[in-house]
Amino acid sequence: MVRPVTDLEGHPDIVELRERYDLASSTPTGYIAEGLLLLTGVYLAISPWVVGFAGAQPDLAVNNLICGIAVGFLATAFTASYGRTHGLAFVPVVLGVWTFISPWVIDGAYASGGSIANNIVTGLVMIVLGLVMLRLPGIGSGRARR
Template identity: 50%
Template sequence: MATHTRLEEHPDIMAMRAHYAEVSARPQLQAAEGLTLLTGLYLAISPWVVGFNGNPLAISNLVTGIALAVLALGFGSVYERTFGMGWVAAGIGAWTIVSPWAVQHASATTGTIVSNTITGAVAVILGLTTTAMASRSRT
């Protein structure tokens, strides 16, 4: 039985990393990464685009948008370590959909609700797509 001095040198780990490097080179995943990054950036600037800056929802959108953009950068640069994080993007999207009611209660405007609902739905779809690609690549 062979012993390995470092975990990174184990043949299974090396094969898995090579496989995920191959998967991350696929155009579908690269498109999902890019769209997730753009969705996160839009979510971060949406309070100023839609015109609801200066309230708690604006802070929520800024923080979750930056988190989504950073997550997308992780997908692009170290996919072999972040492939299972697509569910986080879907969770951020779900929060984005419900946040106008959870954060602003009755003072949410139609523009706020529409912007957050569409942006959140896109984030959910992209997160689930990334998760599905990771699941398919493991088989």
Template identity: 50%
Template sequence: MATEPISMHPDIAQLRAKYEAVAETQTAQAVEGLTFLAGLYLAISPWVVGFTGFTTLTGNNLIVGIAMALLAIGFAAAYERTHGIAWVMPLVGAWTIVAPWAVSGDVATTSTILSNVVTGGVAVLLGLGAMAIGMRRKS
């Protein structure tokens, strides 16, 4: 007797269809797009704001910003498969907020704090929005 893989189970297929339908809403697309832009900004913020001399924070923002943008791409491309890691985005935002004080070196200046706190706050809110998208029921 041949058994079909669990991924073909009707309940799994129904859940994927639900997440796919929810991800196609305008709200979801706005959250994903803004998350991508926030990630790009974070990645280039050392050059935009002018704190490239702080190599630890520059490297941190570049890596975390790229990770944020990649998460947004994952949500946009296959939310039905990536919704389980949406909880990571608010944590990434929280890290971005505390990074000027947490990375090595004396990098906590007005410009680095302002840039990271605002971008991190936006990332936390967008991350919570990404998490909430999966909880919505299709109307």
């Protein structure tokens, strides 16, 4: 018998997989990664005003604000329900790569040293934390529990 698509939400395998992801997220590594990812997103959002390039490079400032808010929302979603949002764990890595290269893409030769250094460090931190979220303990084993 074929199950309707709407009935898959309650399928025992999906329920078990979500519980497994939620358990992995509730480890100390998960807590630390989620918290640091949230702080990184908040910092990225306010960094143009902290570092002082918001007035001189408005396009990069808007980019950092939007990317920082997105990362902050993702970190909050991971904290609230990693079992349902684990499929988005690659997004901080992608946004980290974008943050790393964005001073040259957006402002080219006019990017200031402060904005470049800020985005390089913040981008690398986002990449590392995103990779940690992708490989939380108990998820990446590749073997199903029996």
